[in-house]
Amino acid sequence: MDIKVNKRQEQLLNDTIAQWQQQQLIDTQQAQQLRQSYHVISFDWKLLAVYSFWAAIACFILSVILLVADDYLIALISHLIDTPASVLTILSAIIAGLLFYFGVKRRQRYPEKTVSNEAIFFFGVLITAVASGFLSHTTLALHWRESLFIIIPTVIYLIIGIQLRSVLVWLFALLGVGLWVLTETSYLAHDHYLFWGMNIPLRFTVIGLLIVGLSSIFKPNSRFYFTKEATQFIGLIYFFTALWMLTIFGNYDSLRAWSNIKQIELWGWSVAMLLITLSAIFYGIKYNDPLVRAFGIIFLLLCLYSRYFEFFWDTLHKALFFAILALSFWIIGGRAEKIWQLGNKG
Template identity: 30%
Template sequence: MTENTVSESGNKDKNPGEAADCRPLEVNIRHARVLRSALDYWHETGLLSDEQLKTLNASIRVGINWRRIIFHFTWIAVCCMIIAVGSLLCSDLIVRLMNNTPAAVKTVGAFAMAAGFICSGLVQKEKSPEYVKTYSLLLVLGCLCIASGLFCFGMALNLPEAGMVWMMMVGCFVYGAVAWLGKSGLVWLFALISFCNWLGCSSGYSFGAYWLAIKEPYRFLIFGGLLTLLSFWPVSAGILQSRDLLGTSRAYGILVSFTALWFLSIFGDSNPELFFWALVLGAGALYAIWLGVKTESRMLLGFGCAFMGMDLYTKYFEYFWDRLHVSIFFFLSGAGLLIGIKCIRKFIIDREKGRVVSDD
């Protein structure tokens, strides 16, 4: 008998319920509950024996998520430092010193601090890439210093208001580049918010050409729609995912799109236009709810439910404030939703029955 045969026979003699000596799987309480529920289900259906269930349950160990604790304490520490720096900058001595300091000196100082924060964040990313939010905080502080430096630079050049607006746009591209290099969704969110600020502060002129009579809500709708489309299109979504920017882009794009639709449904030019945008917002919210349930996305489900409620509430004030009591309106809305839920439940039950019949 060869050595391989002996080893194979030895493996066959082992009880399949006995797990090999290995390090227990350490998970948090929520994940442990899910795993044990799955094990209990497999035990009840006969896929696992009592011994196997006992062995697998023993291999699950509930531990403390020290990384999450470190992350929260890091946030608290950063907030304390920001409060300390803010309080220091608001002191009379610092205010007088800053007022007497030339704008060029403040510009150089702000950019130097920005370089220090960004370099520290990138170095921290290379040393400990798993601590994403920790080094992202350093990058965000660097971007804040860049914003201050650009403002001081514009003051040093005595730029007009329109010039300062374009300095804001330059900052958006710089923040985006930092987020792209650092693979930081937090900095990417800062860049997107800054771009929306520039979009709202712009005077309506771009390189000497009028914005084709596009009002501000339409601008945000176009921007949010494009960002949402890029986050769902496979090619661009893959690129964003490779830089860890997909989730932030998708969430912010949906938020901006829904907010723009909500404003259009309130501040349109005519009643038919208001009603049209309200229908578009309601249809988009329903689709977000359906897609959120289908893909088990809490983000889509939350956005859909929130803006569906906002749409119904604002439409009540517009059309039914003087005609229908608020309790009757929302009772009819809730009854309609319950009827829809009952129809969906009946559809699911009928489909499951048909699946069982086909399997038999």
């Protein structure tokens, strides 16, 4: 078996094999055989393929968003082609179905082309959203809530994502869930900032925690296990982004109320975020969860920098602030190194 790896992966494998050999877990011949089982690719064509497809998809997204978001443009197109919105809805739904069908057939024929196969599913996702946009302009749906046109494609994404075992479609289902919750709670709150005493950022911390909790119940023998990491990722995105926004805006019911407070009054949210991010880093290290660890580190730094710009930009010298940060991280690193050395001795 010949495995293709990049230079960073090669270095990791070489170091691992050398460590095994030093610990006499493998002999020289086995180490040589392991080193010959992989080779370095000179250029990561898969990464280029991923970027190229995402660039194409991004451009297509912009065109679709502009189309769906512009009521006048949809009405103009409907008028130009003299086709009722109901017919356009059906045609869009058929096209979306054909895209998913073609994506499944292509995946069966070319299972190794994972990037382009998922890209086809992605276009199915977009055309489904377009169909929902046309549905909102039909006579039947004239008085429907706006959130219904979000939950309909979201449910479709959930079903298709599971049936096709597509992580990408599942990701858009979770994004749709977040958008639906935002739209529905805003409607139920009568366009007020608070729903059940929670503003938008606080609502999304709850949603994020629920989604992260959902990912934790996906076990290896579960049908949903292939979505575990993607579900955890979206949940952490919702939770930490919303928590960071709470440190800036708090849980106020209007922009007017927020504008009349001093930022120091939100220190409780900042302390909570510092404790949570440090806990995430500790959890990620202890249980070898790189995703949680990465979110903890990124949002810890984001929280510290945000507080600096809020409280110390005009009073504390920039060099002194970063020197304090450097010293604190040096202390943390030194402490972590001692713990790691104790673990190795044991």
